[in-house]
Amino acid sequence: MIELENVSAGYGGQDVVFDVTCRFESGVNYCLLGPNGCGKTTLLRAMSGLIPHTGGILLDGERIETMPRRKIAAKIAVMSQINTIYFPYTVYDTVMLGRYQHMRRGPFGGVSARDRQAVEKCLETTGLSDMADRLVSELSGGQCQRVFLAHTLAQEPDTILLDEPTNHLDIKHQIELIDYLRAWTSDGRHSVVGVFHDVNLALRLTDNMLFMKDGRLQSGGKFDEIATRAFLADLFDMDIAGYMTDSLEKWKGVR
Amino acid sequence: MKSGVKALLSALFCILCLVLGVVIGSAGLSLADTFSILGYRLFGLPLPEHISNIAVSIMWTIRLPRVVAAFLVGAALSVSGAVMQSVLRNPLASSYTLGVSAGASLAAAAVILSGVTLPLLPSLTRPAAGFIGGLMTVFLAMGLAARFDRNMENVTIILTGMVLGLFVNAFLTILTALSGDHLRLLVFWQMGSFGDMKWHACGMVGAALAAGLLVFSCFSREMDLMTFGEEQALSAGVELKRVKTVLLLTATLLTGAAVSFAGIIGFVDLIVPHVTRRLFGSRHRATLPMNALLGGGFMVLADLIARTVMAPRELPVGAITALVGAPFFAWIYFRRRGGARRD
Numbered sequence: 001m002i003e004l005e006n007v008s009a010g011y012g013g014q015d016v017v018f019d020v021t022c023r024f025e026s027g028v029n030y031c032l033l034g035p036n037g038c039g040k041t042t043l044l045r046a047m048s049g050l051i052p053h054t055g056g057i058l059l060d061g062e063r064i065e066t067m068p069r070r071k072i073a074a075k076i077a078v079m080s081q082i083n084t085i086y087f088p089y090t091v092y093d094t095v096m097l098g099r100y101q102h103m104r105r106g107p108f109g110g111v112s113a114r115d116r117q118a119v120e121k122c123l124e125t126t127g128l129s130d131m132a133d134r135l136v137s138e139l140s141g142g143q144c145q146r147v148f149l150a151h152t153l154a155q156e157p158d159t160i161l162l163d164e165p166t167n168h169l170d171i172k173h174q175i176e177l178i179d180y181l182r183a184w185t186s187d188g189r190h191s192v193v194g195v196f197h198d199v200n201l202a203l204r205l206t207d208n209m210l211f212m213k214d215g216r217l218q219s220g221g222k223f224d225e226i227a228t229r230a231f232l233a234d235l236f237d238m239d240i241a242g243y244m245t246d247s248l249e250k251w252k253g254v255r
Numbered sequence: 256m257k258s259g260v261k262a263l264l265s266a267l268f269c270i271l272c273l274v275l276g277v278v279i280g281s282a283g284l285s286l287a288d289t290f291s292i293l294g295y296r297l298f299g300l301p302l303p304e305h306i307s308n309i310a311v312s313i314m315w316t317i318r319l320p321r322v323v324a325a326f327l328v329g330a331a332l333s334v335s336g337a338v339m340q341s342v343l344r345n346p347l348a349s350s351y352t353l354g355v356s357a358g359a360s361l362a363a364a365a366v367i368l369s370g371v372t373l374p375l376l377p378s379l380t381r382p383a384a385g386f387i388g389g390l391m392t393v394f395l396a397m398g399l400a401a402r403f404d405r406n407m408e409n410v411t412i413i414l415t416g417m418v419l420g421l422f423v424n425a426f427l428t429i430l431t432a433l434s435g436d437h438l439r440l441l442v443f444w445q446m447g448s449f450g451d452m453k454w455h456a457c458g459m460v461g462a463a464l465a466a467g468l469l470v471f472s473c474f475s476r477e478m479d480l481m482t483f484g485e486e487q488a489l490s491a492g493v494e495l496k497r498v499k500t501v502l503l504l505t506a507t508l509l510t511g512a513a514v515s516f517a518g519i520i521g522f523v524d525l526i527v528p529h530v531t532r533r534l535f536g537s538r539h540r541a542t543l544p545m546n547a548l549l550g551g552g553f554m555v556l557a558d559l560i561a562r563t564v565m566a567p568r569e570l571p572v573g574a575i576t577a578l579v580g581a582p583f584f585a586w587i588y589f590r591r592r593g594g595a596r597r598d
Binding site for chain 1: 340341344345346476477479480482483486487489490491492493494532536537538
């Protein structure tokens with residue numbers, strides 16, 4: 001469970017997120033939605049301890065700023081857009097690096113049989129088993145994203161924080177990624193908190209929504225309860241429901 | 256090819272370089288003679304009659320320390336270059352581009368010119384000065400980078416390091432121009448040379464290298480993770496700030512020790528890590544020891560060329576590494592460009 005109490009956060013002493021209080025139950029998926037610059041990514045980064053914050057962020061009751069990174073990593077993993085890959089690793093090695101927090105430290109610490117099993121299982125779930133020896137730099141964008149998903153799953157966190165990971169992916173791979181994550185959370189012990197641009201994609205993951213605007217939390221709850229036409233129009237500064245229904249009409253006409 | 260075979264070939268290359276470095280030269284001693292001298296000096300074995308005392312002395316006090324020092328300096332520079340590239344996530348980063356070399360050589364030059372020595376351990380003076388000089392430049396570069404850019408983006412660090420390096424180099428140039436008697440020594444030393452290497456220099460650089468490799472082997476997974484990005488590393492559980500500081504300090508120690516004895520030798524710390532990665536992949540556990548082997552071998556070879564091509568005149572070894580290195584680097588870089596779909 002992740003609890004936020006009056007959290008403000010930002011960059012270089014300049015807050016972008018103000019006074020957010022909310023709670024993410026374990027085993028439940030959530031989406032953060034809002035227009036560009038509303039602070040949703042910043043909030044996510046604060047929740048994972050990547051940037052400093054004021055107020056309280058508690059992971060299962062413990063304050064995040066006092067926790068060692070390994071302990072945070074046991075609870076939370078972050079998955080964001082694919083970064084530039086400077087130095088190529090094989091798919092297997094990349095996924096194995098996700099096991100870092102489980103490994104023994106020191107010059108002779110290293111990979112245990114359990115680590116190997118976990119990595120093989122992650123490769124299998126993401127359909128990468130026969131690519132294990134390929135270099136990540138040789139893969140397509142969609143395959144690459146799957147490698148990073150496997151890397152994140154290998155970490156075995158309770159919660160995955162998604163930071164618009166679908167930005168460079170085509171529609172098939174976007175849906176594929178969301179479906180993998182839904183399957184991962186279906187056991188009721190794992191959860192995903194995702195930042196999305198695309199409301200439809202967010203809805204495919206969950207209908208628990210948190211809406212943000214101008215760095216503040218506007219409202220949270222089930223999509224069909226809070227997302228009225230007027231509310232969405234105000235939040236995104238355009239008639240998004242009208243746009244969606246117009247598109248739907250066009251799609252209905254497709255033979 | 257299996258990486259075991261490649262490692263074996265690299266070790267053979269390395270041994271070949273060392274043997275060539277020891278055997279080729281003006282004293283005209285064969286490999287067997289060299290071993291006889293080694294046996295004589297190390298284990299007190301009888302010396303064959305045809306080997307003169309002068310030959311022993313040349314081999315033991317000039318040739319051998321020179322070859323060993325070249326190997327260790329090459330290894331230290333390559334390993335520290337590889338670490339800098341990974342930590343700063345930039346294929347063009349090196350102790351050279353971070354200003355470490357410039358700072359270390361300015362401090363070492365100041366020590367040479369002033370004749371100051373540490374009271375108890377005079378032989379430690381130059382490496383200590385080199386380390387402190389390199390460290391100060393790194394701290395200054397980091398401090399300035401933090402002022403320009405609060406997020407300390409790696410590009411800012413590298414740009415600041417380069418600018419600062421050029422600035423510090425200007426002082427070195429001025430110092431050199433005003434140095435009078437020491438001019439030749441300083442100029443030659445700025446271009447890199449193994450001309451007057453003694454055993455104690457080998458000891459110093461060797462100790463720094465051993466310590467560095469030990470530290471790096473403790474952090475090989477952390478470095479692997481850091482090459483994927485700082486936030487990735489943090490989120491996987493790496494105590495980034497601490498690890499980054501330890502790694503940069505250790506890399507600086509290696510460069511500082513190497514530069515303060517051998518002068519500025521460019522390109523090795525840039526090329527060798529790239530070649531090694533191509534051969535052995537990016538995993539630091541495999542690639543760092545191989546960097547030491549290949550970097551050491553390459554440096555021995557470069558020094559061999561520097562002292563034999565126009566013998567008895569000696570060329571600066573930095574010029575050789577650049578002559579070999581620059582085209583080689585371009586080839587590696589553009590071949591990679593052509594082959595990779597994404598960069």
